[in-house]
Amino acid sequence: MNFILYAVPFFFVLIAVELLADRWRGVRNYRLADAINSISTGVLSTTTGLLTKGVGLLTYAFALEHLALFKLSGDSVWVWVFAFVLYDFCYYWLHRMGHERNILWAAHSVHHQSEDYNLSTALRQTSTGFLLSWIFYLPMAVLGVPLLVFVSVAALNLLYQFWVHTKHISKLGWFEWCFVTPSNHRAHHAQNALYMDRNYGGVFIIWDRLFGSFQEEDANEPVIFGVTTPLASWNPLWANLQFYAQLWDDAKRAQSKWDKLRIWFMRTGWRPADVAAQYPMHKPDLSQFRKFEVPLDGRQQRYVALQFGVYIALGSYLMNLEQSLPAAALLLGWSAIALGLFTLGVALENRPWAWKLELLRLASNLPLVWLAPLVGLWPASAVGWAGLFSYSLLSAIGLYWCRNRFTRLAS
Numbered sequence: 001m002n003f004i005l006y007a008v009p010f011f012f013v014l015i016a017v018e019l020l021a022d023r024w025r026g027v028r029n030y031r032l033a034d035a036i037n038s039i040s041t042g043v044l045s046t047t048t049g050l051l052t053k054g055v056g057l058l059t060y061a062f063a064l065e066h067l068a069l070f071k072l073s074g075d076s077v078w079v080w081v082f083a084f085v086l087y088d089f090c091y092y093w094l095h096r097m098g099h100e101r102n103i104l105w106a107a108h109s110v111h112h113q114s115e116d117y118n119l120s121t122a123l124r125q126t127s128t129g130f131l132l133s134w135i136f137y138l139p140m141a142v143l144g145v146p147l148l149v150f151v152s153v154a155a156l157n158l159l160y161q162f163w164v165h166t167k168h169i170s171k172l173g174w175f176e177w178c179f180v181t182p183s184n185h186r187a188h189h190a191q192n193a194l195y196m197d198r199n200y201g202g203v204f205i206i207w208d209r210l211f212g213s214f215q216e217e218d219a220n221e222p223v224i225f226g227v228t229t230p231l232a233s234w235n236p237l238w239a240n241l242q243f244y245a246q247l248w249d250d251a252k253r254a255q256s257k258w259d260k261l262r263i264w265f266m267r268t269g270w271r272p273a274d275v276a277a278q279y280p281m282h283k284p285d286l287s288q289f290r291k292f293e294v295p296l297d298g299r300q301q302r303y304v305a306l307q308f309g310v311y312i313a314l315g316s317y318l319m320n321l322e323q324s325l326p327a328a329a330l331l332l333g334w335s336a337i338a339l340g341l342f343t344l345g346v347a348l349e350n351r352p353w354a355w356k357l358e359l360l361r362l363a364s365n366l367p368l369v370w371l372a373p374l375v376g377l378w379p380a381s382a383v384g385w386a387g388l389f390s391y392s393l394l395s396a397i398g399l400y401w402c403r404n405r406f407t408r409l410a411s
């Protein structure tokens with residue numbers, strides 16, 4: 001059952017509630033560019049997932065068929081309870097390794113790049129987790145947890161994690177002892193040395209208490225959110241590639257073949273000695289910490305926010321119709337989303353070529369309207385043509401309206 005799809009409207013309602021709570025308390029936990037960047041990685045992650053989920057499903061189904069020691073029935077409530085707890089145990093190890101090993105951190109770091117902490121941070125998800133995360137759930141197949149139960153508890157686990165990404169809820173008494181909470185998950189998102197690599201649980205924090213990775217949030221050490229090597233970008237594609245690119249560069253520069261290979265599997269942050277000496281990397285001083293920010297005019301912000309709505313709609317459309325859409329349609333939809341979110345990221349960074357790229361994106365609606373019915377993304381219809389044409393025209397007018405602002409701040 002795809003719980004995530006049905007949860008999407010609730011995510012946005014709760015984000016609106018949190019924004020009201022911010023206003024009520026006179027605090028500012030949201031910045032538009034950061035929230036758009038976080039939700040962009042979420043849209044990219046879910047739509048990439050439509051194309052790549054086969055990796056996790058097929059490997060799980062294969063292991064269930066050939067390696068299962070038992071055959072558990074999805075009719076028993078105890079199997080569901082067992083699977084729910086076991087999933088979180090596997091998640092704990094995936095998540096822990098996701099922080100402790102270079103190649104897994106390259107995927108997971110996306111979730112941690114935001115320097116704000118709010119419900120939109122929960123939607124900040126990786127698009128490359130599918131490459132290796134399936135390995136950590138194979139024990140569930142070996143123990144005979146049926147595929148449907150596995151998929152359902154996975155979605156429930158992810159859903160649970162949504163509400164803990166808020167600064168509005170303080171410590172919750174006895175609940176802190178067994179469950180992942182806003183307080184102990186805030187500590188998990190910190191870049192302060194005290195909190196580094198702590199609190200990996202998804203639903204249960206007991207794993208951290210058992211395996212020595214628990215750290216309580218300390219009022220004397222306010223959390224500074226983010227990663228120690230800042231992303232310093234609003235681009236959701238770069239967010240997914242940044243750490244892979246760094247590892248790739250280091251592997252290329254290393255003299256020893258062994259170093260070129262092992263860098264991917266070493267502890268996070270490990271670099272070959274010759275590369276580290278030649279290309280030193282300095283960690284920023286946290287006492288001087290300032291959030292990444294690009295000044296952006298109000299008109300530009302409104303323009304980007306409105307355009308962003310289009311991609312939320314397109315992403316939801318793909319998720320809704322996933323079952324009935326051919327792979328080519330999903331691929332075309334994904335490409336349109338990736339190009340669009342990339343372009344909006346460039347606009348948020350106010351790069352000098354942002355408006356040219358935006359024009360190119362609008363022009364790309366023309367081949368899109370021709371290709372989409374061909375691959376079955378949507379049926380060919382005059383209404384569709386008219387809709388996309390009006391959207392492009394309105395956007396072009398909007399862009400013209402902002403034209404000076406897209407260049408003024410950049411120069």
Ligand SMILES: [Zn+2]
Pocket residue numbers: 095099108111112188
């Ligand atoms: Zn993490």
Ligand SMILES: [Zn+2]
Pocket residue numbers: 111122165185189
């Ligand atoms: Zn988190």
